[in-house]
């Protein structure tokens with residue numbers, strides 16, 4: 001039997017935001033590998049083996065997936081959101097590049113998903129409606145100096161910014177420093193969106209001026225969006241404000 005690997009994005013959490021392509025591919029799979037909470041989102045069925053693993057073993061997991069596909073299994077590697085955004089698709093290709101030559105003949109597909117940044121942006125309005133960038137605030141895989149440099153240059157270029165992995169228990173200081181850097185670099189007048197558990201029943205969306213932000217407003221279930229100098233807020237009676245960035249620059 002010919003094996004394959006599909007690296008699939010499960011979207012931000014809601015079942016309605018999983019693409020039909022991902023659902024159809026899961027229905028053909030023999031094995032699903034991924035981080036424990038993501039594999040838990042896949043409905044068990046006869047003939048499907050679920051192989052959850054811990055965080056920070058991404059390349060081991062990818063190597064396992066490629067090994068199983070080479071043996072003829074139909075393997076789905078699951079990520080949250082989109083698999084190409086700070087997730088398993090790059091880990092799979094790192095393992096492919098380092099692995100045996102014959103792995104390069106394996107049928108490998110990357111199936112897009114709705115990334116947290118776009119789900120959060122849609123909830124708030126259209127804060128990413130003009131030029132923007134996405135930055136992973138975790139310094140697990142890159143030095144903090146690089147993150148800080150990118151923050152300053154993104155602020156100087158007047159991008160709206162989306163931050164993934166903003167603040168964890170093991171690195172609480174990074175997001176505090178991020179807010180300090182942004183206050184220095186951007187001035188005062190930026191709206192900041194804290195979108196937590198987007199698309200899930202306990203979703204919260206808070207819009208806070210940059211001057212009033214505090215580090216505790218974010219955790220690892222939060223996607224943070226900082227507006228550009230052009231980002232605007234439309235206040236509405238008895239309804240949540242709309243945050244959007246116009247399509248034109250000055």
Ligand SMILES: C[S@@+](CC[C@H](N)C(=O)[O-])C[C@H]1O[C@@H](n2cnc3c(N)ncnc32)[C@H](O)[C@@H]1O
Nearest residue numbers: 012081082087115116164165197198220222223
């Ligand atoms: C390892 S990254 C994975 C990103 C994922 N591949 C994506 O495209 O959304 C995990 C980070 O994504 C963000 N995230 C993922 N799902 C989220 C959700 N439902 N609501 C808010 N943020 C989310 C958080 O910033 C979290 O720390």
